[in-house]
Amino acid sequence: MHFSCERCGKSYPLKGLAYKCDCGGLFTLRKIGKEKVDLPVSLGEATTPLLKKEIYGARVYFKMDHMMPTGSFKDRGSVVLANMLKELGIEEVVEDSSGNAGASIAAYCSAAGIKSHIYVPEGTPQAKLKQIAAYGADIVKVPGPRENASKAAQEAAKKTYYASHVYNPLFFEGTKSMAYEIYVQIGFPDIIFVPAGNGSLLLGAYIGFKELGFLPRLIAVQSENCCPLYSKFYDLPAAEPKPTIAEGIAIAEPPRLDEMAAAVRESGGSVMTISDDEIRAAGEMLGHMGIYVEDTSAVVVAAARRHFKSGINNMRKVVLPLTGSGLKQ
Ligand SMILES: [Zn+2]
Known part of the structure; x- marks a missing residue:
């Protein structure tokens, strides 16, 4: 390969x-x-449950990816990336992340005996920094917005391998495994709602389902405060990004924006934007069902709510991936 x-x-x-x-x-x-990439290095990743539930009067399946080893779906990408890097003999990497990807790459690199340097924006939540540090990664805090951490990591990447969850296709080779699991669990879904920042899940789902031979409708969900994919998809002027509680998908300029828009379009899907109030309400509803996820994960539930209210046939197979644990925020 x-x-x-x-x-x-x-x-x-x-x-x-x-x-x-x-x-x-x-x-x-x-x-x-x-x-295929062999996966001898493991942290015990397993097929995550696909939980059948009823929300807002409609049947949905929650894909419980917040239950993965480091508490987010990013482990799907990291396990493949770290195993291949080990096989290639790479001993040191840099990565930039505002949280979940950084923690996941740090964990899997440590498991594979690879030293990692994780570049994070200054405002990264304490719980996430603590987790990255616990895995023994070197944390480099970069002042200013999220993009500055990327720039600093890319400067370092001139000398050290860039284990990027955005640029490195080996990461997407991993995130596609969610599609394979869902297929084994319920066959092809009709609709899958996906939180969209840099597109690691959106493009992973696209690649996986394409390989399997059927592409469900991909509904990409963004915060209305930071929605470059929405603007791109509907050909609207780019809006100035504002802070949002869905910090995991608050990416103002995703490098793979064109690919993301093309994937949604090919699937016959759409892009939705959600307010912080809607995200809070959805998160609260999940909590009251006994499911604790981070705010970013609740966007898909908020989007599904609006979708069902519009009277769409709720007999379809609808999958809502829950991407990150609430314990991390
Ligand atoms: Zn070229």
């Missing part, structure tokens, strides 16, 4: 320091036949 530029088709080795093409294009993963 190797990386290939989505724009000009140039090939790059998995092991190199380049994380995008000389032409500026981003990488996709090219495999020969049914090539």
Whole structure:
């Protein structure tokens, strides 16, 4: 397997320091036949439950990914990425994240014996910093907005491998496993609501279901305070991003924005934006059902609520991935 530029088709080795093409294009993963990444390094990841529940008068399935080893779905990407990096003999990596991805990469790198340097924005929640530190990662706090942490990590990536959950296609090779699990659990869903920031779950679901042969409608959900995908998808002027409690998807300029929009479009899906009040209400409802997730995860439930209110046929198979544990915020 190797990386290939989505724009000009140039090939790059998995092991190199380049994380995008000389032409500026981003990488996709090219495999020969049914090539797969072996996963000897494990933290006990298992198929997460798909819980059948009724909310707002409609039947849904919660995909309980907040139950993964580090408390978020990012472990799907990290386990594949870390195992491949170990196989390639990479001993040190940099990554930038505002939380869940950083913790997950830190954990799996440590498990694989790889030293990680995680660049985080200054305002990263304490609970997440504590978790990243616990895994033995080196934390580099970068002042200013989220983008500054990316810039600093990319500067460091000139010398050290960039284990990015955004640029490195090996991460998406991992997040696609959610599609495979859902397929085994209930067959193909009709609709899957996906929280969308950098697109690691959205694109993972897209890749996974495409490989399986059927693409459900992907409904991408963003905060109305930070919604570049919504603006792109509906061809609206880009809005100035504002703070939101859904900090896990508050990404003002996702590098894979075009790919994300194309995936939603191909699926016949749509993009929704949700207010902080709607997110709070959805989170509270989940809590009262005994399910504790972080605010970012509640966006899909808030979106489903509005969707069902509009009178859409609720007999369809609707999946709501719950992506991160409430214990981390
Ligand atoms: Zn290129």
